[in-house]
Amino acid sequence: MDLTTRYLGLRLRNPLVAGAGPLTGALDTIRRLEDYGAGAIVLPSIFEEQIEHEAELLESLIATGADSHPEAVGYFPASVSYDTGPGPYLDLVRRATEAVRIPIIASLNGITDHGWVDYARQIEEAGASALELNIYFIPADIEMTGRDVERRYVDILKAVKRTVRIPVAVKLGPYFSATGHMAMQLEQAGADGLVLFNRFYQPDIDLGRLALLSDLALSTAAEIRLPLLWIGVLAGRLKASLAASTGVESADEIVKYLLAGADVVMTTSALLRHGVEYMKVLREGLESWLAMREIETLDSLRGRMSQRNVMDPTAFERANYIKILQGLR
Numbered sequence: 020m021d022l023t024t025r026y027l028g029l030r031l032r033n034p035l036v037a038g039a040g041p042l043t044g045a046l047d048t049i050r051r052l053e054d055y056g057a058g059a060i061v062l063p064s065i066f067e068e069q070i071e072h073e074a075e076l077l078e079s080l081i082a083t084g085a086d087s088h089p090e091a092v093g094y095f096p097a098s099v100s101y102d103t104g105p106g107p108y109l110d111l112v113r114r115a116t117e118a119v120r121i122p123i124i125a126s127l128n129g130i131t132d133h134g135w136v137d138y139a140r141q142i143e144e145a146g147a148s149a150l151e152l153n154i155y156f157i158p159a160d161i162e163m164t165g166r167d168v169e170r171r172y173v174d175i176l177k178a179v180k181r182t183v184r185i186p187v188a189v190k191l192g193p194y195f196s197a198t199g200h201m202a203m204q205l206e207q208a209g210a211d212g213l214v215l216f217n218r219f220y221q222p223d224i225d226l227g228r229l230a231l232l233s234d235l236a237l238s239t240a241a242e243i244r245l246p247l248l249w250i251g252v253l254a255g256r257l258k259a260s261l262a263a264s265t266g267v268e269s270a271d272e273i274v275k276y277l278l279a280g281a282d283v284v285m286t287t288s289a290l291l292r293h294g295v296e297y298m299k300v301l302r303e304g305l306e307s308w309l310a311m312r313e314i315e316t317l318d319s320l321r322g323r324m325s326q327r328n329v330m331d332p333t334a335f336e337r338a339n340y341i342k343i344l345q346g347l348r
């Protein structure tokens with residue numbers, strides 16, 4: 020059975036990608052994910068503010084140390100060669116690309132213009148096969164318009180594309196007034212792929228302690244519907260690759276995303292819930308689903324249920340909504 024897949028111009032042995040998350044941040048688990056059959060791996064994001072914060076901490080440590088205990092200066096030389104900055108991340112990129120044969124996709128979350136561009140360049144130099152831009156950004160400033168938000172996405176992408184030659188994917192959230200048009204603008208600005216969608220952290224309130232809860236709940240399979248809708252709508256309309264991300268719990272969700280038109284399917288929560296070996300369960304599940312239906316290649320499956328290919332394209336839009344409501348009555 021041929022599961023080979025093209026994503027961002029790269030050749031993957033199958034469409035299963037270990038999405039960004041804690042399990043892709045260590046060499047040991049990266050190797051095991053390859054052994055269990057992942058087609059590619061997205062490293063966790065490097066966050067610009069984290070790097071800057073660590074550098075500031077060290078600076079202030081040096082300053083305090085130098086002021087309060089003159090003898091301590093020796094411990095903190097003025098020219099710092101400690102592993103702050105992007106060093107450890109770049110090291111991970113380097114070592115991961117050496118350790119496995121499958122593509123290693125780095126992920127960057129910047130804040131400043133120079134942060135996006137500088138770190139993107141360094142990630143490319145470290146040997147990543149591709150770069151995912153995790154533009155995790157909640158426009159909580161109520162003065163900011165939708166157009167401002169869109170421009171920000173496009174500007175970041177253009178600046179990074181001017182800097183690196185490796186393929187670049189943009190991971191975005193679903194909350195745009197016109198998600199399809201946003202996707203088109205990103206493609207026109209040079210995106211080699213889109214990852215649909217990022218799952219924004221949403222706080223809860225602990226009523227006992229009257230405090231904001233900052234836990235990160237893992238996803239469930241019920242959450243595939245929104246990305247499935249947009250993958251289905253965009254498939255066949257863009258040249259950029261499409262990666263589905265959110266809600267993969269079993270091979271069923273993978274098949275659904277492929278049917279809707281995804282080039283690859285990413286999973287993070289399921290691996291955290293069941294362990295890295297679950298990658299094998301997912302891959303075997305996909306293979307047996309295809310084998311039972313005697314489907315030999317993914318190309319004959321991919322996009323078969325996209326909006327362009329279904330008999331009733333309105334099934335993705337409003338007409339179906341009305342039918343459903345009438346059915347309920």
Ligand SMILES: Cc1cc2nc3c(=O)[nH]c(=O)nc-3n(C[C@H](O)[C@H](O)[C@H](O)COP(=O)(O)O)c2cc1C
Nearest residue numbers: 038039040063064153218238264265266286287288
């Ligand atoms: C614990 C945890 C850490 C994550 N870290 C990152 C990250 O560093 N960068 C990123 O782009 N996405 C990150 N994500 C989001 C996932 O990559 C993914 O897009 C999201 O969880 C939806 O996929 P899932 O339903 O398979 O979990 C993280 C998710 C979880 C649960």
